[in-house]
Amino acid sequence: MxxxxxxxxxxxxxxxxxxxxxxxxxxxxxxxxxxxxxxxxxxxxxxxxxxxxxxxxxxxxxxxxxxxxxxxxxxxxxxxxxxxxxxxxxxxxxxxxxxxxxxxxxxxxxxxxxxxxxxxxxxxxxxxxxxxxxxKPLGTTAEDCLKIVAAEQAHGRRLVQVGFMRRYDAGYRQLKQVIDSGRIGEPLIVHCAHRNPTVPESYTSAMAALDTAVHEVDVLRWLLDDEIVSTRVVTPRATSKRFEHLEDPPIMLFEGAKGVRIDLEVFVNCQYGYDIQCEAVGEEGLVRLPDPAAVAVRTGGRHSTEVLTDWVGRFADAFDTEFREWIGNLAAGREPTGPSAWDGYAATVITSATVEALESGRVVATDVEPRPAFYGGAA
Incomplete structure (x- = not known):
């Protein structure tokens, strides 16, 4: 052993x-x-x-x-x-x-x-x-990411895996199984929320896209087998719990190439806990990401369950699975099967466009290049 x-x-x-x-x-x-x-x-x-x-x-x-x-x-x-x-x-x-x-x-x-x-x-x-x-990020600019993509293609074999761990979360994998099975029909709308109890003063509004929403960007591309083609950010009434320089919470609105609309609430000073939500609405039903298992308590006329306070309890198993599968593939002589350099490139382009949308107030096209055949695309 x-x-x-x-x-x-x-x-x-x-x-x-x-x-x-x-x-x-x-x-x-x-x-x-x-x-x-x-x-x-x-x-x-x-x-x-x-x-x-x-x-x-x-x-x-x-x-x-x-x-x-x-x-x-x-x-x-x-x-x-x-x-x-x-x-x-x-x-x-x-x-x-x-x-x-x-x-x-x-x-x-x-x-x-x-x-x-x-x-x-x-x-x-x-x-x-x-x-x-x-x-993540694979690179902080699209240019750096494309250099990596070009170098890997020239090598002729996949070498790169990017650390987007949500694809390894049991709940997200169940969500994808249901969507792929067609049980809810074609997806039409996806509602998401990414909530943290609080962030430090060094956290910026741009980081809501680059460091926080990037996880949703990757997992949504994977769940829907689709590319995000445009992004917009709207800012509702700001929480009084934020630092003055911070827009919180922003609501990010994405459009997929197939027409699916996605709304993502990024609320990084929600106070009450670490809460990740995702619900896909299809033509014939909906499927929702399960909450982490928690004891339900009924006492004094109340019913309550625990809300996690950080990512550790929520995604520790996903991190573990991610590395076990990566190492297992390498040990068996296989190419990495997780998020690719192309996925890393797309995430950087989309989140950078989201920062532009936040700062400009406009709908911004993501301009993700066509996926090369090397990464499973038609190009």
Missing amino acids: ADELRHRPGLPVPGVRDRRLRHVLPLRGGGDLLVHLRQACVPETKGRTLESLESLESELRARFTVTGARVTAVTDIDAARAEETAAPAGARVLPDGAAVVAADDVDAVLVTSWGPTHAEHVLNAIAAGKPVFCE
């Missing part, structure tokens, strides 16, 4: 102050040690107090253990943090991402760095012919 090395005390889970943190974690196939996951990539850590970050860190240690690979090297702009990360896995610290990718004992690369650094590391991995898992 495979040994599993779990996270040790002291491993960091960064918050807002660590936005420039650069992690590139290489994975060596054939071992059975823990793949040290997601220390610098989770935007939901923004706004946490030190105490809540410590609680989150404990939860991450307990939940994110993946067998089938081992960490062989780590790089980070913070040398002390790199040492902390590498030591429990018996890995060495290298000076930069290029050195990690070039190392002979590195078979695959995990990029969880600050967004503007992603494209460089991914392109280096493709040039080396090594599979690479890249946290």
Whole structure:
């Protein structure tokens, strides 16, 4: 039975102050040690107090253990943090991402760095012919994403997977099964909500699209097997709980190429909890994303269920499944099957257009290029 090395005390889970943190974690196939996951990539850590970050860190240690690979090297702009990360896995610290990718004992690369650094590391991995898992965004500009798409096509085989974990959530997978089965007829409308209890002052209105709604953008493209062709943002009465510079909540309105209309409420200061909702209305019925399982309490004339307060309880299993499937595919010699470089490109284009729509008040065409045949398109 495979040994599993779990996270040790002291491993960091960064918050807002660590936005420039650069992690590139290489994975060596054939071992059975823990793949040290997601220390610098989770935007939901923004706004946490030190105490809540410590609680989150404990939860991450307990939940994110993946067998089938081992960490062989780590790089980070913070040398002390790199040492902390590498030591429990018996890995060495290298000076930069290029050195990690070039190392002979590195078979695959995990990029969880600050967004503007992603494209460089991914392109280096493709040039080396090594599979690479890249946290979102794939790139912060359409141009960077298209460079990655072109490089991967030139390589001739899929190497890139992008970290959109909602496709691995059991509820979303059930939702897709129902939509694909035709039980509700052709989808007509999708209603979505993405609610967080609160965010820090560093959170901006643009981040509502780039960092928050990007998850819905990807999962909706996947659920509907459709492309988003236009976006608009309307701003209702703003909550008094927000920082003055922030538009909250915005309502994002998307149109799919097949005519489906999507409304997405992004309410990042809702106060009451972390709440993800999705409902697809079809010609013959509707299907709704299930809420996480929770105990129902009836007492004192009241009926209540718990509402989660952060992403950990909601999507921990999805993160775990995402990495298990990725590593499983690589170990079996298969190409990655999760979100592709093309999906990463589309998400960047659509969320960038949504920022433009927010700032201009106009309906903005997304101008996503035709999907190449390499990624399952007709082009």
